[in-house]
Structure formats: structure tokens, C-alpha cells
Amino acid sequence: MTDKRRNNSIDNPIEIAGAGPSGLAAAITLARAGRRVIVHEAHKEVGHRFGGDFQGLENWTTREDVLKVLQDLGLTTDFTTMPGRSGSAFDASGKCYEINSDEPLFYLVERGPGPDTLDSALLRQAQSLGVEVRFNSCLRQMAGDGILAAGPRAADAIAVGYHFETDRADGYWVICNDDLAPKGYAYLLIMNGKGTVKSCMFSGFKQEKLYVQRTLDAFQRLVGLEMKNPRPHGGSGNFRIPQSAYSGPHPLVGEQAGFQDTLWGFGMRLAISSGVLAARSLLTGDNYDTLWQRELKPLMKTSVVNRVLFSLLGNRGYGWFLRRYIASPNLRESLRRQYQPSWPKRLLDPWARYRYESQRKDAACDHVDCHCIWCRGECCIHE
Ligand SMILES: Cc1cc2nc3c(=O)[nH]c(=O)nc-3n(C[C@H](O)[C@H](O)[C@H](O)COP(=O)(O)OP(=O)(O)OC[C@H]3O[C@@H](n4cnc5c(N)ncnc54)[C@H](O)[C@@H]3O)c2cc1C
Numbered sequence: 001m002t003d004k005r006r007n008n009s010i011d012n013p014i015e016i017a018g019a020g021p022s023g024l025a026a027a028i029t030l031a032r033a034g035r036r037v038i039v040h041e042a043h044k045e046v047g048h049r050f051g052g053d054f055q056g057l058e059n060w061t062t063r064e065d066v067l068k069v070l071q072d073l074g075l076t077t078d079f080t081t082m083p084g085r086s087g088s089a090f091d092a093s094g095k096c097y098e099i100n101s102d103e104p105l106f107y108l109v110e111r112g113p114g115p116d117t118l119d120s121a122l123l124r125q126a127q128s129l130g131v132e133v134r135f136n137s138c139l140r141q142m143a144g145d146g147i148l149a150a151g152p153r154a155a156d157a158i159a160v161g162y163h164f165e166t167d168r169a170d171g172y173w174v175i176c177n178d179d180l181a182p183k184g185y186a187y188l189l190i191m192n193g194k195g196t197v198k199s200c201m202f203s204g205f206k207q208e209k210l211y212v213q214r215t216l217d218a219f220q221r222l223v224g225l226e227m228k229n230p231r232p233h234g235g236s237g238n239f240r241i242p243q244s245a246y247s248g249p250h251p252l253v254g255e256q257a258g259f260q261d262t263l264w265g266f267g268m269r270l271a272i273s274s275g276v277l278a279a280r281s282l283l284t285g286d287n288y289d290t291l292w293q294r295e296l297k298p299l300m301k302t303s304v305v306n307r308v309l310f311s312l313l314g315n316r317g318y319g320w321f322l323r324r325y326i327a328s329p330n331l332r333e334s335l336r337r338q339y340q341p342s343w344p345k346r347l348l349d350p351w352a353r354y355r356y357e358s359q360r361k362d363a364a365c366d367h368v369d370c371h372c373i374w375c376r377g378e379c380c381i382h383e
Contacts (some may be wrong), residue, residue, distance in 0.1 A: 020254060021272050024275070026274030027131045043136070050112045056109075059084075076121045076122065080116035083104035088173050094318065151255050152256070160211075162198075165195070166226065261300075274292055300340045
């Protein structure tokens with residue numbers, strides 16, 4: 001490349017479609033390296049599809065604390081967090097298993113446009129570095145250098161329920177029961193007087209109302225849930241390990257690439273990591289596929305095996321699973337090991353990939369003439 005062409009490409013802005021965690025992490029990485037960045041966000045604000053949702057930033061896939069990992073990547077941690085140490089899990093019979101971990105298993109964070117959310121913190125950092133964020137700007141075509149970070153394109157899992165206010169103390173509660181959340185889990189999260197209760201299901205999307213009602217009934221019965229001002233909320237997750245995460249010359253990051261924790265849907269860390277890797281590939285000229293396949297693919301492959309094994313457990317198996325793992329002396333380390341590649345998981349990989357593909361064809365929905373929002377997807381292009 002001649003000096004003149006190199007200078008031109010350095011002066012040209014890099015466009016990013018989507019101001020979610022993946023797009024903003026990419027924007028921050030590029031801006032910190034002195035590049036001009038324009039982020040297009042289809043909605044009028046960041047985190048629009050989450051609107052105050054509580055989510056867990058998982059802290060078990062690395063030995064190092066996730067907040068330290070973010071700081072080392074040059075990303076802000078200036079958002080409200082609640083460390084998830086002690087909580088409760090229930091099996092399908094209602095038996096309670098107390099969760100206790102010396103180190104946080106996750107950090108509860110708020111998503112959406114509010115002042116204390118993960119999304120707003122990333123936005124503030126990006127803008128302070130000179131990133132131009134254009135709201136109400138739905139990017140349909142990308143001409144020059146750019147990154148596609150537009151979120152999920154399909155629904156492989158959904159989490160549906162309510163946001164609400166409450167007088168209850170902070171905490172988290174989980175139920176593993178296919179009658180409430182087929183092949184997934186139901187959860188209740190409370191932080192600073194606000195709560196989220198959801199059924200996270202990997203099948204049975206058409207019966208979502210029934211599962212949400214059963215989830216509410218179960219949390220009322222088991223922990224005395226009372227919601228003030230409940231507001232319905234739901235969203236989908238897109239889990240897929242692509243052959244290549246390029247669309248033409250443009251890297252795909254986060255859930256637009258299908259990057260997700262296929263086991264339980266803890267996608268935020270993969271979104272952020274892939275955003276950073278895509279930005280580095282633009283800065284260094286390294287191949288993005290090589291980077292994510294080295295750094296992220298082994299973990300994602302293991303999570304597919306974990307998903308298939310988890311979905312075979314059924315209501316009887318969940319009790320066994322909770323007894324075995326929740327009781328382990330170092331739960332964070334046990335989880336970390338379960339997410340690491342190992343020879344048994346490598347052996348199971350082809351079988352798991354076959355099983356997972358077939359399970360994505362949700363038997364409860366043929367997707368033919370279906371107008372449920374999960375079949376429509378959530379990208380603004382479909383709205
Ligand atoms: C209900 C629910 C609960 C979840 N809970 C957890 C959890 O506890 N822990 C966890 O780690 N993960 C959780 N996840 C997953 C996590 O939210 C996602 O993995 C993560 O947000 C993906 O980030 P992203 O940047 O790829 O996409 P998004 O966060 O979806 O951001 C994409 C952005 O792109 C914008 N956009 C779309 N199309 C265009 C376009 N053409 N032009 C411009 N902008 C566009 C969208 O408006 C959006 O703002 C949950 C997901 C849901 C739905």
C-alpha cells in the first residue's frame with residue numbers, strides 16, 4: 001500500500017452498525033487508537049431493546065475477574081454492578097439449593113438507556129473519545145471500512161417476563177424446570193428496588209404466555225415474589241458458530257455473528273470481546289476470522305456440547321445437576337472448567353453440533369406462516 005493510500009484509509013471514518021456492547025466496544029478500541037469512528041444506532045437511544053433489563057455479566061469463563069478483564073481491554077466499568085455471590089436455585093420439585101461463592105459468579109448489571117447501565121457507560125466512554133454516535137440511523141449498506149454489530153437475526157432462545165419495582169432486598173433466584181422454561185431456566189433478579197423475572201426457554205416459544213404465568217406462580221410460591229408496576233418485557237438470542245464472521249469485507253460481531261453462550265445465553269462478554277477483536281483486526285490488518293477462532297471459538301464449541309447435555313437432563317436430571325454443581329466447594333472454578341475445552345467435550349463435539357442443529361428446529365413452531373415476534377427477528381430492517 002502506498003503512503004498516500006494508507007493515509008487516506010486512516011483518515012476515512014470507520015462505520016459501525018449498532019450501538020450495543022459489541023459495536024461500542026469496537027468503537028472505543030478504534031477511537032483509543034486514534035481512528036475516526038461513526039456508530040449508527042437504529043433506535044433513539046442505546047439499549048432500547050432491553051429497557052432496564054437486569055443481566056448477569058458472567059465471571060466464570062476466566063480466572064481473572066471480568067471487571068479487570070474489561071479494564072485491561074481499555075473499557076469502562078463505570079456502571080452499577082451487584083456481585084452475584086449468594087443466591088438460591090430450585091429444582092422442579094421445589095427443592096432449594098443454596099448458592100454460595102467467595103468470588104462473584106457474575107455481576108448483575110442494568111441494560112438500557114438509563115444513567116447507570118452498561119450501555120450508557122460504554123456510550124459515555126465512546127463519546128468522550130470523540131466517537132460520533134448517530135441515533136435513529138438504521139444502516140442498510142456499508143460502503144467503506146466498517147463493522148456490523150446489529151444484534152440477533154433469529155431467535156434460538158427467548159427470555160420473556162416482566163420488569164417491576166419491589167421492596168424486597170437484592171438477590172437472585174433460579175428455577176430449573178421444563179414446565180416453566182423448557183430446556184432453559186426461570187430467573188428472578190433484584191437490585192436496588194427494581195426487578196426482572198423471566199422464563200428463558202429454548203423451546204416452546206408459542207406457549208410463552210403459559211410458561212411466563214407458571215414462572216410467576218412458582219416465584220410467588222417459592223420466594224413470595226410481589227411485583228409493583230409490572231411491565232412486560234422479552235427478547236431473543238441468536239446462537240450460531242459461523243464458518244466465517246465476515247459479510248463481504250466487514251467483520252460481524254456479537255450476536256449478529258451468532259456469538260453467544262449456547263448453554264445459558266450469557267452473550268455480553270462474547271459481544272464485547274468480539275467487538276474488540278474486530279477493531280484490532282482493522283487496526284493491524286490481521287484476519288478477524290483467525291482472531292475470533294483462536295480466542296472465542298473453543299469456548300463457544302464447548303458451550304454447544306454443554307447445551308445439548310443440559311437439554312437432555314429433563315426435570316429429574318436438573319435435581320442431580322444442582323446437587324452436583326451447587327454443592328461443589330468452588331462453584332466458580334467448577335463452572336470455569338465446564339466451559340473449557342477438554343478431550344471428552346472434543347469427542348462429543350460432532351454429535352453435539354448435529355443434535356443442536358436439529359434442536360434449533362423448534363418442534364413447537366414450524367415457522368411457517370408464523371407472525372410471532374420470535375420468527376420476525378428484531379433488527380430494524382424487519383420492522
Ligand atoms: C432478555 C434477555 C436477557 C439476557 N440476559 C443476559 C445475561 O444475563 N447475561 C449475558 O451475558 N447476556 C444476556 N443476554 C444476551 C445479551 O443481551 C446479548 O448477547 C448482547 O446484548 C449482544 O450484544 P450485541 O452488541 O451483539 O447486540 P445488541 O445488544 O442487540 O445491540 C445491537 C444494536 O444494533 C442496533 N441495530 C440493529 N440493526 C441496526 C442497523 N441496521 N443499523 C444500526 N443499528 C442497528 C440495535 O438497535 C441494537 O441497539 C440477554 C438477552 C436477552 C434478550
